Amino acid sequence: MIAEQWKQELHKYITGIIQNHEHKMISINSMPDHLHMLFGMRPHQSLSDLMRIVKGDSSEWINKRKLTHSLFRWQGGFGGFSYEKSSISRVAAYIENQQLHHRKISFAEEYQNLLKQFEIEYDDQYIFTPLE
Numbered sequence: 181m182i183a184e185q186w187k188q189e190l191h192k193y194i195t196g197i198i199q200n201h202e203h204k205m206i207s208i209n210s211m212p213d214h215l216h217m218l219f220g221m222r223p224h225q226s227l228s229d230l231m232r233i234v235k236g237d238s239s240e241w242i243n244k245r246k247l248t249h250s251l252f253r254w255q256g257g258f259g260g261f262s263y264e265k266s267s268i269s270r271v272a273a274y275i276e277n278q279q280l281h282h283r284k285i286s287f288a289e290e291y292q293n294l295l296k297q298f299e300i301e302y303d304d305q306y307i308f309t310p311l312e
Contacts, residue, residue, distance in 0.1 A: 181212045186245075186247050187210050190210070193237075194217065194238055195208060197233060197234050197237055198230075201233070203220060205218075206219055207271070209276055209278045213287060218272055235258075259295075288307070
């Protein structure tokens with residue numbers, strides 16, 4: 181779980197990873213159980229490779245600092261969606277207001293809505309696994 185007391189440092193660390201791979205972080209925010217980020221991505225790297233690095237390096241960063249009571253690891257998989265340039269400010273505002281947004285809708289509902297909006301077929305059993 182991402183704790184309020186260290187989430188800003190996590191955001192900075194992940195931003196550094198994104199920038200070190202020559203991509204441009206636009207917006208990042210998290211809730212205790214998930215993280216959203218919007219970044220401009222250069223074509224020299226696949227999204228899967230970048231997310232593997234972000235998740236691996238940030239997990240290691242959290243664990244080395246013993247920021248959680250048990251071993252931290254991100255859930256398997258990720259969701260990646262592309263937006264046109266004219267939507268950047270709207271999507272960034274959405275990410276920056278996650279705390280307000282999630283008072284109305286859960287992350288699971290939000291994610292399923294995005295999958296439907298982008299017309300992505302999915303099976304519920306593969307979307308969310310319970311945390312141990």
